[in-house]
Amino acid sequence: MSVTTLPSPALAQRQPSWLVRLFDYKPFLIVMCLAPAIGLLAVFLTYPLGLGIWLAFTDTTIGRRGVFVGFENFQYLLTDPLWWGAVFYSVFYTGVATFGKFALGFWLALLLNNHFPFKSLLRAIVLLPWIVPTVLSALAFWWIYDPQFSIISYLLVDVLHWRTTNIDFLGSPWPARFSLIVANIWRGIPFVAISLLAGLQTISPSLYEAAMLDGASAWQRFRYITFPMMMPILAIVMTFSIIFTFTDFQLVYAITRGGPVNSTHLLATLAFQRGIAGGELGEGAAIAVSMIPFLVFATLFSYFGLARRKWQQGEAND
Amino acid sequence: MTDTVAQPASVARAAPDTMAWDSGLRRLMMIYLPLGCFVLILLFPFYWMAITSFKPNAELMNYKEHNPFWITSPTLAHIKHLLFDTAYPRWLWTTMLVAIGSTTLSLFASTLAAYAIERLRFRGSPYVGLGIYMAYLVPPSILFIPLATVVVQFGLFDSPLALILVYPTFLVPFCTWLLIGYFKSIPYELEECALVDGATRLQILRRITLPLAVPGLISAGIFSFTLSWNEFIYALAFIQSGANKTVPVAILTELVTGDVYQWGALMAGSLLGSLPVAIFYSLFVDYYVSSLTGAVKE
Numbered sequence: 001m002s003v004t005t006l007p008s009p010a011l012a013q014r015q016p017s018w019l020v021r022l023f024d025y026k027p028f029l030i031v032m033c034l035a036p037a038i039g040l041l042a043v044f045l046t047y048p049l050g051l052g053i054w055l056a057f058t059d060t061t062i063g064r065r066g067v068f069v070g071f072e073n074f075q076y077l078l079t080d081p082l083w084w085g086a087v088f089y090s091v092f093y094t095g096v097a098t099f100g101k102f103a104l105g106f107w108l109a110l111l112l113n114n115h116f117p118f119k120s121l122l123r124a125i126v127l128l129p130w131i132v133p134t135v136l137s138a139l140a141f142w143w144i145y146d147p148q149f150s151i152i153s154y155l156l157v158d159v160l161h162w163r164t165t166n167i168d169f170l171g172s173p174w175p176a177r178f179s180l181i182v183a184n185i186w187r188g189i190p191f192v193a194i195s196l197l198a199g200l201q202t203i204s205p206s207l208y209e210a211a212m213l214d215g216a217s218a219w220q221r222f223r224y225i226t227f228p229m230m231m232p233i234l235a236i237v238m239t240f241s242i243i244f245t246f247t248d249f250q251l252v253y254a255i256t257r258g259g260p261v262n263s264t265h266l267l268a269t270l271a272f273q274r275g276i277a278g279g280e281l282g283e284g285a286a287i288a289v290s291m292i293p294f295l296v297f298a299t300l301f302s303y304f305g306l307a308r309r310k311w312q313q314g315e316a317n318d
Numbered sequence: 319m320t321d322t323v324a325q326p327a328s329v330a331r332a333a334p335d336t337m338a339w340d341s342g343l344r345r346l347m348m349i350y351l352p353l354g355c356f357v358l359i360l361l362f363p364f365y366w367m368a369i370t371s372f373k374p375n376a377e378l379m380n381y382k383e384h385n386p387f388w389i390t391s392p393t394l395a396h397i398k399h400l401l402f403d404t405a406y407p408r409w410l411w412t413t414m415l416v417a418i419g420s421t422t423l424s425l426f427a428s429t430l431a432a433y434a435i436e437r438l439r440f441r442g443s444p445y446v447g448l449g450i451y452m453a454y455l456v457p458p459s460i461l462f463i464p465l466a467t468v469v470v471q472f473g474l475f476d477s478p479l480a481l482i483l484v485y486p487t488f489l490v491p492f493c494t495w496l497l498i499g500y501f502k503s504i505p506y507e508l509e510e511c512a513l514v515d516g517a518t519r520l521q522i523l524r525r526i527t528l529p530l531a532v533p534g535l536i537s538a539g540i541f542s543f544t545l546s547w548n549e550f551i552y553a554l555a556f557i558q559s560g561a562n563k564t565v566p567v568a569i570l571t572e573l574v575t576g577d578v579y580q581w582g583a584l585m586a587g588s589l590l591g592s593l594p595v596a597i598f599y600s601l602f603v604d605y606y607v608s609s610l611t612g613a614v615k616e
Contacts, residue, residue: 024518026438033434034446036427037490041453044465045487049456052464060467104356111353122357124603129360131599131606133548135566136588140363143370143581151366154381189360194607247459250550254570268459268551275463276555288460299455 055285062279073286083287086265090294093181093266094246100185101241102234105192110226112193113200123194130190138254141183145169145255173263176256180264184251192237199233200226235301242298247291267291364592371396371586378582396582397590404573405561406587413547413564414594416478420485421542425535428490432497433523437509447498454491461487462555469556476558484556485546492545493538500534501527537605544595565591 022028056073060066077083112123129137144151146169153166169179203226211221249268252258258265258273265273267287275284370378372392377384384390400406434440435447465484466475474480504527512522528535553564560572569587573580599606 020518023520026440026519029519030434030438030440033430033438037431037450037494038446040423040427040483040486040490041450044468044484045453045456045461048461048464048468051468052460055464055467107352108356111349111356114349116349116353120603122353123607124600125357126360127603127606128364128596128599131544131595132364132592133550133566133595135548135550135570136591137363137367139569139584139588140367143585144363144366146581149379149381149386149581151386154386158381186360186363189356243455243457247457249459250566253550253554271459271463272551272555276466281463281467284463288463291460295455295457295460299452 052285053289055282056289057286058282060281060285062281066282069282073283074290076283077286077290082262082265082270083290085262086267086270086287087290089177089264090246090266090291092177093184093248094242097181097184097188097245098238098241100181101188101192101245102238104185105189106196108189108193109196109200112197123197127190127194129187134187134250135254137187138183138251141179141186142170142255145179147171170256171260173260176260176264180252180255183255184245184248187251188241188245192241195237196230196233199230203229235304239298239301242301243295246294246298367585367589367592370581371589373582375582396580396586399583400586400590404583405568406565406590408561409563409565409568410590410594412478412562413566413591416481416485416553416564417543417546419478419482420489420546421539423482424486424489424493424542425539427486428493428497428538429528429531429535431490432494432501433527435494436498436501437523437527438519447494450491450494452491454488454495458488458549458551462551465552466555475556476562478557478562480556481546481549481553481564484552485549489542489545493542496538496541497531497534500531500537504530533605536602540598540602540605543598547595 023032055066057068057070058066059069059072108126112119112126143149147166150166150169152169153163156163157166168175170176207225207229208221211225216224246266247268248266249272252264252266252269253272256264258269267290271284271287274280274287278284369387369389372394373389374391374393374395377390431450435443435450469475469480469484472480474483508526508530509522512526517525548566549564550566553567554571557563557567560568563572565587569584569591573584573587
């Protein structure tokens with residue numbers, strides 16, 4: 001849309017300087033407006049992304065430029081049980097935590113969609129775990145999982161008398177894995193619940209009225225109205241959730257640092273341990289790059305979710 | 319929702335359903351009880367954090383004589399230790415500086431970008447928007463190793479400036495996307511009027527579009543502030559010296575010492591580190607919810 005204004009006498013008298021005219025020249029203005037954002041992203045996101053892929057094919061260490069070694073890093077990783085362990089736990093962690101977050105988050109969203117007093121206050125409280133720095137709430141969980149003074153053990157042993165010994169949450173592999181997943185679910189529920197609540201509020205009540213007139217039960221209303229209408233937003237929120245759960249770092253680093261006996265390493269924490277702490281930048285980068293196929297998969301998932309939404313709405317875009 | 323309109327066969331099924339749903343006891347069991355459990359579980363870690371930071375060590379390590387859920391003799395010793403015996407105030411200051419710096423930078427960059435994409439409308443502008451959005455899908459976990467080498471190349475290693483420059487990589491995509499949504503809601507006619515009256519594009523942005531987009535700018539600003547306050551992996555990888563660390567990193571690396579964890583001080587540090595964002599959050603809670611849901615809906 002180009003609007004050409006005739007030079008009015010008043011404007012002609014003011015004689016805009018060449019600088020003002022330059023900034024009103026649309027192509028120049030577009031470039032200037034996009035420059036800061038694109039520049040920042042190019043230097044600190046695109047370039048490092050490419051550099052990371054390059055590093056994965058070199059044997060760079062901290063303080064020494066590496067040489068190209070082809071697929072050596074990846075071949076080494078394929079024979080490394082620790083890497084396979086991290087892949088297993090990353091997938092397991094993402095799968096179980098995403099399932100838990102969405103089951104509980106959807107339930108919470110449905111509960112919050114009812115009418116009751118202090119609703120907005122409750123909604124504000126629910127979002128709190130997501131606002132607070134993850135590492136700091138992870139520390140609280142570390143303290144809750146303490147082998148000696150765990151409050152959960154205290155409840156189960158001294159108050160309810162269900163057990164006779166304290167639970168060793170973080171001392172052995174499987175309890176540690178599940179403890180981390182619980183902490184991740186706790187942190188993820190608010191985001192899922194609040195996003196899905198926004199989706200629920202866009203569903204027209206008349207659909208439910210029509211279904212009730214036709215005699216649909218509460219389950220049928222959920223199964224045939226709520227769920228299909230929520231599909232598009234569910235797909236988007238789930239993609240984000242999967243990407244950020246799979247690449248999670250903070251929670252594991254803060255609570256177990258990959259232990260006990262490396263059983264809770266995620267790919268991100270393993271990459272940090274090898275790349276930054278161990279100084280093997282090339283190998284760390286290779287571990288980080290090995291996450292990319294999973295992320296591409298998740299993004300495609302999102303793309304098809306979006307495509308489905310457009311198809312449902314019957315228009316090109318909203 | 320009048321059942322009389324429905325066919326007789328379905329009345330029998332629909333009526334008890336709605337009736338039962340509204341009855342008090344069922345409502346209590348189906349809504350208030352689960353809601354209560356959710357709130358209890360979601361808030362318990364904070365309660366535990368708060369109560370631990372005011373407990374004297376004697377109570378902290380003795381559940382037999384003291385009820386762990388309450389404090390009999392609250393103490394400020396942990397907070398005093400934190401503020402006067404450690405570099406905690408310095409860490410808070412660094413974190414604040416980094417958060418404000420990166421928020422300002424990303425707001426500046428993303429306002430201009432969103433304006434160009436949404437209002438200057440050029441060929442391929444949707445693709446630029448999509449490209450910026452895709453940047454949001456690149457998680458920091460796959461970037462921190464190459465970014466560390468980039469930061470070293472620029473001579474910014476161990477400097478808070480590195481964090482201020484790097485945080486916009488995840489803030490700009492989010493803010494741009496949010497602001498595009500806001501700019502979309504501002505009537506185009508307002509700008510056309512200004513154009514006809516002979517205003518330059520930059521005048522329009524400054525005098526008309528920005529004042530109308532203030533709620534969007536506030537949303538983007540508080541969101542960026544929170545995200546940069548909470549950031550961990552870059553701050554862990556790029557900052558070496560104790561004095562320049564941000565709060566989340568410093569608590570984990572400087573306060574966790576030896577085999578005996580000082581839980582009182584750790585929890586007090588976590589509480590103090592969470593308070594600024596919590597206060598910020600309580601002031602702008604509606605903006606948070608709208609930006610969170612707005613960003614998802616886009």
